[in-house]
Amino acid sequence: MATVNQACTNSIWLISRGRHPILRLLRDVLPPNLPASLNSLQDEFLWKNSPSSEAGDFSSSKTWDFLHPVGQSFNWTKPIWFKERIPRHTFILWMAMRDRLFTRDKLRSWGLNVPSSCLLCDAYPESKSHLLTDCIYSREIWTGFFRRSGLSPPVSLEEIVVWSDSLSPQRKVNTNCKILVQAIVYCLWRDRNSRLHSSNSKPPHVLSKEIQTILRAKHRHQGVIPLHLVLSFQFVISLWLVAAAIVVVAYRFFWFLVGGSFVFPLFGVF
Structure with missing residues (x-):
């Protein structure tokens, strides 16, 4: 890499006469003549940490902030990522909240020739909101768990997730509720995929028992010292x-x- 002082002499640019696009671009953008005083000045390297910042010293933190801009913040982030979570349940719920689940409405919007009906009820078009909260099948799962406690969760999935973290002043109650919400979403999505790939369907009460089994296993794991210890x-x-x-x-x-x-x-x- 040549410096400015090496690329010119007697205020004349030393640029090859070749026809390479870069050389032609340099001849077009560089000034035809340079002041004689520039030859005696020492070159100085400056760094722009972003296109809008002024040239100056290099800053690793500012460069990182420019390359990794802060994304949009959501009020449902904390209720999803908590210490007692079940990782695979959290991942599926996070995918749902980011609208990354491959539901049939999304596949059809990409031009794929797939049926539009919901795999759980086969009565309405399948979408994320319908599949996880509005469907008759999924609504029976939600009400079956919360009716026993006299609770009525919100309708939309986003509101349910936020609601689960502010249900009670007791942290343990909110933690159990968040674990339950994630387990319901995970099992609904798993049952949906099972119907799609193997045509195996489960009645709502069977899926509810599977969710109860998951919750009991989670509670036992939290309350008992691991066997190897x-x-x-x-x-x-x-x-x-x-x-x-x-x-x-x-x-x-x-x-x-x-x-x-x-x-x-x-x-x-x-």
């Missing part, structure tokens, strides 16, 4: 007891040989 703890305790017994036997044998007694602080007088 229990076994490792028991193994450490067993080693400690064996070592303590060896120490006791060794002390007893030693003081038996010398004919004395010794007060061991943990096990009494020997």
Whole structure:
């Protein structure tokens, strides 16, 4: 790479006479003559952190902000990404909230020749809002879970997600509700795909029982120490007891040989 000082002499540009597009562009945009004073000045490299910023020093943070602009913020982000979530459930709900699920209305908008009817009810055109909340099948799942608690969730999926995080002043109640919402959306989408690819359909009460099984397993996992940790703890305790017994036997044998007694602080007088 040549500097400006190397590319000119006596205020004349040293540019090849070739017909390459870049060379032709340089000859068109560069001024025909340069002031003689420029030859004596030292070149200085400046960096523009964005097209609208002034030239100056390089800033990695400003360059990162320009290359990765902050996206739009949503009020449903926090209710989706929480610590106790089930990852595969969270991913499907996030896809739904971003309108990334390949429902039939989206496939038809891309020009694919697929039926338009909902795979759950086969009565109305399939869309994200219909499939997950408005469908008779999915609505029976939603009301079946919340009717027992005397709750009535909102109609749209976006409102349900936000509502699940502000249901109660108790954090545990809201956490359980968010887990339930994600499990319902995940199981509805899984059952929809099962009907599409294998023609296996489940009545609403069967799908509700599967969701209940998922919730019970999640609660057991949260309330019980994992088995491998229990076994490792028991193994450490067993080693400690064996070592303590060896120490006791060794002390007893030693003081038996010398004919004395010794007060061991943990096990009494020997």
